[in-house]
Amino acid sequence: MIASLSLILLCQLAGEALVRGIGVPMPGPVIGLMLLLLLLLLRDRFAVLARGPLHGDGVESTSRGLLANLSLLFVPAGVGVVQKLDLIVDHGVAFLGVLAISVLVTLLVTVGTFIVASRLMTREEDRP
């Protein structure tokens, strides 16, 4: 488990280093995600890589454990929001209302676009 966690941290570290070092316009952890994905894919191609955390279910089970508790990780930032309730009160209902409508509209537009695009695609494929 420690080896798996180290691998995850190493990917993030490499991601942050790339972001700071050569100024890739992406968040460091997202680069880390791509690196870990690349490692997992390479492992399937080259058996030599299947060692340590990449062997068996190592890094996979640690990652699943982290993601199973993803909600917890937002609690500290969320508590910060409760501390700034005066900011919300200052801007009143409009602030909350705008956010709520925007969320609903975004959900509907995204889900609608996804479904329409995926239907159009399957129709293309069905065509001989």
Add this chain to the structure above:
Amino acid sequence: MNRDPFSLWVYLSQSPLLWLTVTLLVYAMADAISIWTHRHPLANPVLHSMWIIGAFLKLTNTSYTTYFGGAQFVHFLLGPATVALAVPLYENRKVVASAILPMLVALAAGSVTAVASVVLLAEAAGLPREVVLSMAPKSVTAGVAMGISESLHADPSLTAVAVILTGIMGAITVTPLMNRMGITDYRARGFAVGIAAHGIGTARAFQVDAVAGVFAGIAMSLNALVTSLLVPLAVTFLLR
């Protein structure tokens, strides 16, 4: 042994141990209630942990800085958890690869809608310009959103508030909304909540369905990229 309960409290309330314990304990209870209600949207564990801990800090007159001294260990794991999204992505790579095109189209539509809708609505509601700018990146994950806000000379702490509230709203509304609309494609449902409500939405998606979680995670990561390019553009075009 320390006989004075007040000085014991003063000691403990300044140590990270107490606040880390409080964070984990309150979340464990909120999560147990969420499971007990079969993951009812309104029993969102983030929402309830937030206000319970917030009220506790208020009652004990503890500053957020002191609290964060303990909670930072949990907060830190957000980065590694983002990296860990590679694993469900890897495990579901076939499903993901076959949906690349709908994802890219929905990403474009969704991220534009997220930014444009909030900017236009906030303008229409007559909110001050600085508030509008602070709200613009509200659909991306907090770290990225605060960076965007800073580059616009807006208020990053107000942005953080907008981001968290957006995440909670998205996580609460997505399941009833999608069920009402009769949408059963969990790829689309997950992708939408990842675009609209970043990590808190993704956490919700993982509670409902593994495939939804994977798509939410991809959507969240892609949206972080697109929005950092989009917000400065939108601000120039929509706010003249």
